[in-house]
Amino acid sequence: MTGGIAHDFNNLLTGISGCLELLRARVQQGRLAELDRYLDAAEGASRRAAALTHRLLAFSRRQTLDPQPTDLNQLVAGMQELIGRTMGPAVATRVAPETVLWSTQVDPHQLENALLNLCINARDAMPEGGEVCIATHNCTLGMQEAGPLQLEVGDYVMLSVTDNGIGMAADVLAKAFDPFFTTKPLGMGTGLGLSMIYGFARQSGGMAWIESHPGQGTCVRLYLPRCHTLAVESPSGAVGASTPVASGGTVLVVDDEPTVRALVVDILTDLGCTLVEAAEGTAGLQLLRSNLQVDLLVTDIGLPGGLNGRQFADAARQLRPNLKVLFITGYAEQAVLGAGELADGMHIMTKPFSVEALGQRVTRLLEGERAPAREPGGKRSER
Structure with a gap:
C-alpha cells in the first residue's frame, strides 16, 4: 500500500515541482505566453493529489464528514441526470425507490460521490452495454442479518447499485475493498474507489456489501443507520459557478x-x-x-x-x-x-x-x- 501511494505521489509531485521550476524560468526569460500550460498542468496534478489523499482518508475512516439527516430518494433523484450522462447511451439506468423511505444521518456530498463511483464501476463492468438499477429500501436487521454485516441490530436505510455485467470471480470479490487492488490496466485506476466507499460507510456507522457472480453481474449495497430527524435538502446543484464577494466582515x-x-x-x-x-x-x-x-x-x-x-x-x-x-x-x-x-x-x-x-x-x-x-x-x- 505504501509503495502504491509513494508511486502515485512521486508522479504528481514531479508534475507540480517541474511546472513551478519551468514557470520561474519562463518568467525570467520573459516568455510569458507559455505560462498557461504549466499552470494548468500544476493545477491538474494538485487536484489529483487532493483526490488521492481524500480517498486514503476515506479508507482509513479519518476523512472529515458533515453528517446530516438525508433523504436518499431525494439524493438519488437529484443525481439522475448526471448519472445518465455519465453512463452513456449503451447503459440503461433504472431507479427503484422505496415508497416511504426513512431518513439516514450521513454526509450527503460524500454519499453522492460514492453513488457516482458505484455507477461508473457498473458501467465499466458492462463493455457491451446493459442495465443499472439504483434502489433504496428500509431494512430492519435482526441478529441473523446484522452479524455477517458487522452491524448492530436495528433499523437501516439501504442504497444498492446492481448491474448485469461481467461480474467478479471469488478471488477478485475477496479483494474488492482492499486499497490499491484493481482489475483495470496500469494507469487506468488507483484501486481506491471501492475501499473509499467501504471506509465512508463504516465511518458513517454502516456497511458496504458486495454480491457478485461471473457472467451474472454485481450488486453493491450500502447500509446506513436510520435517523428520526427530518431530512435536509439534497446538496445537488446548490453551488453556483462564480466566486461570491463577501463585501465586509x-x-x-x-x-x-x-x-x-x-x-x-x-x-x-x-x-x-x-x-x-x-x-x-x-x-x-x-x-x-x-x-x-x-x-x-x-x-x-x-x-x-x-x-x-x-x-x-x-x-x-x-x-x-x-x-x-x-x-x-x-x-x-x-x-x-x-x-x-x-x-x-x-x-x-x-x-x-x-x-x-x-x-x-x-x-x-x-x-x-x-x-x-x-x-x-x-x-x-x-x-
Missing part, C-alpha cells in the same frame, strides 16, 4: 502554517473582508479579549501551544458566545471533533480547498453577521 484567521495562513488571508482580503491573524490559540484569545470586532473565526484544528483548534474555539465561545467558527483541517481528528459532531455555529472545511470554495463558505457564514461596510480590498493586521 472581520475574520480572525488562526493557523500555525504560515503558507496556509497567508493564503486564507489573501483570499478573504480579495473578498473585501478585514483580516486579523494569529499563529496559535493563545494569541488568538488575546485578540478576542480586546474590543476588536470579529464576525467569524477561521482556525486550523491542529494548533501548537497547548490549545488545539477545538479547545481554542470553545474558549473563544466562552468570550463571545455568538461567534461563528469555521474549522479548516487536513482530516477529522475525532478526539477534537467529538464523534464527528460540532456545536451550533461551528462548521468544518477540508484542506486542500479551492479559492472559490473558501469564498463561498465564508460568504454564507458572514451573511447577516457583517460589520458596517468597509473600503474594498479589506485591511489586514498581524499578530
Whole structure:
C-alpha cells in the first residue's frame, strides 16, 4: 500500500515541482505566453493529489464528514441526470425507490460521490452495454442479518447499485475493498474507489456489501443507520459557478502554517473582508479579549501551544458566545471533533480547498453577521 501511494505521489509531485521550476524560468526569460500550460498542468496534478489523499482518508475512516439527516430518494433523484450522462447511451439506468423511505444521518456530498463511483464501476463492468438499477429500501436487521454485516441490530436505510455485467470471480470479490487492488490496466485506476466507499460507510456507522457472480453481474449495497430527524435538502446543484464577494466582515484567521495562513488571508482580503491573524490559540484569545470586532473565526484544528483548534474555539465561545467558527483541517481528528459532531455555529472545511470554495463558505457564514461596510480590498493586521 505504501509503495502504491509513494508511486502515485512521486508522479504528481514531479508534475507540480517541474511546472513551478519551468514557470520561474519562463518568467525570467520573459516568455510569458507559455505560462498557461504549466499552470494548468500544476493545477491538474494538485487536484489529483487532493483526490488521492481524500480517498486514503476515506479508507482509513479519518476523512472529515458533515453528517446530516438525508433523504436518499431525494439524493438519488437529484443525481439522475448526471448519472445518465455519465453512463452513456449503451447503459440503461433504472431507479427503484422505496415508497416511504426513512431518513439516514450521513454526509450527503460524500454519499453522492460514492453513488457516482458505484455507477461508473457498473458501467465499466458492462463493455457491451446493459442495465443499472439504483434502489433504496428500509431494512430492519435482526441478529441473523446484522452479524455477517458487522452491524448492530436495528433499523437501516439501504442504497444498492446492481448491474448485469461481467461480474467478479471469488478471488477478485475477496479483494474488492482492499486499497490499491484493481482489475483495470496500469494507469487506468488507483484501486481506491471501492475501499473509499467501504471506509465512508463504516465511518458513517454502516456497511458496504458486495454480491457478485461471473457472467451474472454485481450488486453493491450500502447500509446506513436510520435517523428520526427530518431530512435536509439534497446538496445537488446548490453551488453556483462564480466566486461570491463577501463585501465586509472581520475574520480572525488562526493557523500555525504560515503558507496556509497567508493564503486564507489573501483570499478573504480579495473578498473585501478585514483580516486579523494569529499563529496559535493563545494569541488568538488575546485578540478576542480586546474590543476588536470579529464576525467569524477561521482556525486550523491542529494548533501548537497547548490549545488545539477545538479547545481554542470553545474558549473563544466562552468570550463571545455568538461567534461563528469555521474549522479548516487536513482530516477529522475525532478526539477534537467529538464523534464527528460540532456545536451550533461551528462548521468544518477540508484542506486542500479551492479559492472559490473558501469564498463561498465564508460568504454564507458572514451573511447577516457583517460589520458596517468597509473600503474594498479589506485591511489586514498581524499578530
